[in-house]
Amino acid sequence: MIRGLILVVALLAAPPSPAETDATTGLIIAPGWEQVRVHCGGCHSHALVTQQRASRQAWIDMIRWMQETQNLWQFQPGVEEQILDYLAANYPPAPNRRRAPIPASLMPGSQAQE
Numbered sequence: 488m489i490r491g492l493i494l495v496v497a498l499l500a501a502p503p504s505p506a507e508t509d510a511t512t513g514l515i516i517a518p519g520w521e522q523v524r525v526h527c528g529g530c531h532s533h534a535l536v537t538q539q540r541a542s543r544q545a546w547i548d549m550i551r552w553m554q555e556t557q558n559l560w561q562f563q564p565g566v567e568e569q570i571l572d573y574l575a576a577n578y579p580p581a582p583n584r585r586r587a588p589i590p591a592s593l594m595p596g597s598q599a600q601e
């Protein structure tokens with residue numbers, strides 16, 4: 488009884504599990520993901536999508552660019568919304584993941600100044 492209660496509490500307190508991804512495409516499985524699987528893997532790997540992070544507007548801009556210059560087809564009404572909702576929700580802009588610059592004193596050749 489008490490054990491069961493502890494288990495329930497532990498489950499409730501557990502952090503949300505990381506997003507589930509599709510084994511074939513690497514896409515996060517969330518509403519709209521199948522539209523992205525169908526429409527966004529024909530010309531390049533889905534990895535190009537999953538590696539990208541962008542705002543909704545920037546995703547729109549990328550899609551327009553592909554439509555204007557790379558023969559990406561027009562989407563049926565509603566499909567583009569689903570794709571954009573999915574992309575904006577699951578691949579939003581990330582905080583800058585680059586490391587800070589290396590201090591000059593740690594760069595090769597800096598000993599020469601001593």
Ligand code: HEC
Nearest residue numbers: 526527528529530531535536539550553557558559560570
């Ligand atoms: C008709 C072909 C085609 C389809 C379908 C297509 N793309 Fe692309 N996409 C391209 C081409 C060509 C490039 C440029 C690839 C390169 O630079 O090597 C590209 C590049 C990209 C990039 C990289 C952009 C950058 O600035 O680096 C992303 C992200 C992307 N596509 C997302 C998508 C998404 C999301 C979809 C589905 C809505 C999609 N693509 C469907 C042709 C396509």
